[in-house]
Amino acid sequence: MSDEKLVLALPKGRILDEVMPLVRSAGIEPEAAFDDPKSRALRFATNHPHIDIIRVRSFDVATFVAFGAAHIGVCGNDVLMEFDYPDIYAPLDLNIGHCRLAVAEPEEMIDGDDPSRWSHVRVATKYPNVTRNHFSKRGVQAECIKLNGAMELAPTLGLCRRIVDLVSTGNTLKANGLREIEHIADVTSRLIVNRAALKTRPTDVQPWIDRFSEVLNAA
Amino acid sequence: MTELARKALLPAGLQDVLPGTAAREAEIREKLMASLAHAGYDRVKTPLVEFEESLLEGAAPELSTQTFRLMDPESRRMMGVRSDMTPQVGRIAATRLVDAPRPLRLSYSGDVLRIKGSHLRPERQFAQVGAELIGVSSAAADTEIVLLALEALDRINVPFVSVDLNLPTLPVRLFDAFGVKGDQREALIEALERRDVAALKGIDGKVTDVLVALLEAAGPAKTALPKLKKLELPLGASDELYRLIDVAERVLASGLDAALTIDPVEMAGFRYQTGVSFTLFAKNVRGEIGRGGRYRAGGASGEAATGMSLYMDSILRGLPDGDAIVRVYLPLGTPQHEARQLRLDGHYTVAALEGAAEAKTEDGARVEARRMGCDYIYLGGQVVPLSA
Incomplete structure (x- = not known):
């Protein structure tokens, strides 16, 4: 039934400013409350009566879409790598939100450290799965301490010596006396789609993928 | 933790089914089984536990990692708890019913146990209802199984069923035909799994154009079929694609009331399929409600077979509550x-x-x-x- 609403999940924060021009070029205009910082609303109507927008944390975009609570979404491939949900398709690289996932450690440790000799590392990260996979591929066991932000504090306060985090300019690392020592993956934002939604409502969902694709090609 | 709470707590993914729901599940299960029986499928019953080596013979590695093991103190051999009944029915066909006339039509219903639930279906124990059509490799057999599943679901009034026809062997067939190996193969599979057309196009090779065309053709059968028919594939692959098209047209012609989509490059979740396969969805049920397809009964060198299984837990989520007993x-x-x-x-x-x-x-x-x-x-x- 195409009279049921499609829910588009967008990430809060920094990425949202880069996503909105694409969303608007695709012809989706949210109601005024969306741009009102005082609004407490979480779900917004749009100029399309059958499309609503929700604004949630980037990690939660993937979860909402994986469970089919939202049908389309935008999130970074860092999040997709962390969850590895089989029920998410990521058909478009939106070419925004560029950064990378990297391992960093304190400057003063680097000289005396030989990564090829590691058998076990303790790492503070928001990405325990990505971190474990990354290290296990090189035969190193990673013990992850899950933090939700301010990873850079962990080494300076002695929580652990290494971190795995998103790096864009590297300034935050530098300001905290850390240096990037290993690159894990390049990160950009992706358009994601719930698998069952695409299969059961292809004529509702596929045209939006095509629309975003056209917008990207025109850019 | 109180004494009551301690007693009530069950291991993850296992649950008690209470009055009302338990009766409803049994009723639905029997209606599905009756539908299969009416179509000529004879019921068989397999053991909960059997020797590991026969349970897992020729099975995909995923099945092995999902299987609980226990030691049989009697024979001192390792046994596995069934995590899928299809291989067991295949074994019956290949052994005790080896002389039964073909095509052999068998149905089954029972609970299976898995080591890990998935995020959409956290259940580790759930009931499967299924049917296997063994000893025929024709498109007619492929069609029969799809229609059998649809008819059974129709009988219990699952609303808005949709079938996605797949060919999980096609990508690999194409990789072989175009000589794609190693890292490139992995990169292509990853892009296909994400359905990322741009990433596919970024990978060099003749196979890329074909995969992009297949991916872009995917969708509702009415629009997908004309696109797929225009494609020219290498010899082995084109036979398989024609089989898929043939089955799709037969299903469409049956006039059954379900949406039909075609996705020739979907590979997710197919564990032992060797040809035309399908995934069943229902509106408002997250994830799939069943799947099926062509495989070899009784291991990799076994007989041609096709079959399907329906997941009771997902199906019940898509159904309204039954009438309460008066x-x-x-x-x-x-x-x-x-x-x-x-x-x-x-x-x-x-x-x-x-x-x-x-x-x-x-x-x-x-x-x-x-x-x-x-x-x-x-x-x-x-x-x-x-x-x-």
């Missing part, structure tokens, strides 16, 4: 032969027991009838509504 309360002193007759007439009765908290008055009996969840009471030889 019960008649039998007050103390109701003669046994009258009670028997009521049940023969189709009533569901709840009889008062001696010493029940029932006063000797009619009012007392009515109160007790309500407490026992009855809607009717048997008074003066009549079934009368309690509200009266």
